[in-house]
Amino acid sequence: MAIEWLLLLLPIAALSGWLSARSHYKQQQDSQKNAFNPEYFKGLNFLLNEQPDKAIDVFIKLLEVNSETVETHLALANLFRRRGETDRAIRIHQNLIARPTLTQPQRDQALVELGLDYMNAGVLDRAESLFLELLAKPSPPIQAYQQLLHIYQQEKNWLQAIEMAKNIQNIDPDNIGHIIAQFYCELATQHINNTNKAFTFLKQANKYDQNCVRAMLLEADLHIAANNYRKAQKCLLHIEQQNHHYIAEALPKLLMCYQQLTTLPAFEKWLNSLLNQHPNLTSARLMLTKVTQLQHGSQAAQDYLHKQLHSHPSVEGLHTLISLGEPSNPVLVPLIRDITSTMIRHGDRYTCQHCGFSGKTMHWHCPSCKRWGTIKPTEIHLSALETLLESP
């Protein structure tokens, strides 16, 4: 909102607040009923002399706090906060809280708003103690939990974040389970060298979100580290049921499992059926090319991919095909390969489904919109697979 609006609103609000307060006491203060508060004219004077800052301060002081004007105070303070004038918002809220006439819900709301001011100003420790104070009340407002969740996330204090999220879930059960699962995954990642502890956290992640791909990938990592490839394979294959969009993250690990278990033909079969169901999974197509190469040689892999590229063209597919057939065309091939490899290098491999953020590394927590689990591998560029396919 423009400052001009505020300047219009404030004197009116101040005047109406003052008038209502005055009529309230008019029996006792009959003698003063024709007297205007001189401060009001002082404020107007500042306004007329183009000193809006001073005018605002005078009007805010003038605006009596009573049950009818609390809303006006809160609305004004919100306006200031939105305009980035956090200091003013803080002063109004502190002024409100100091009044003994406020009802309990009004005081709680003012406390929440003051906490939001502190959050806005980046004074997280003050915000935290204020919201914790609210939690001590018989039925704390959900905002207190939500803001504390924000703070603990920023501090990467996952245990506390989980506690807050569980409290939110008790009040509003929708849509927070998958976030709690991500917090448990964070804890598992922190304790990845303590296998038992990590497993315990992953079990919790799975309890809160059965479709948590990240927990499955981490569990597979733990099994691989213990040379337990069969269990790792089971976890990784389960990702197809959880959310096939993430399968690209599992494929290189799956290849390792099938190779260790010397069951590559089974992998080939599984990849074929996966592609039958999800023909757009370029990552699976490239993996199948790799498996074909390992089992039946480069020529078979080239033939397969060449055929596939007609129905499912992709830059990495082309790049892989060129790499596979390099020896047969000494002049043109290196040039095309340079072009395709540049295109792949500059492309973003991961995209946020919520805000469109894209980048080259996997983030489970979107750096842009701060949502959990919204970033997915883009089925165009897959670094892990490229590296695999380029290795002999």
Ligand SMILES: [Zn+2]
């Ligand atoms: Zn995002």
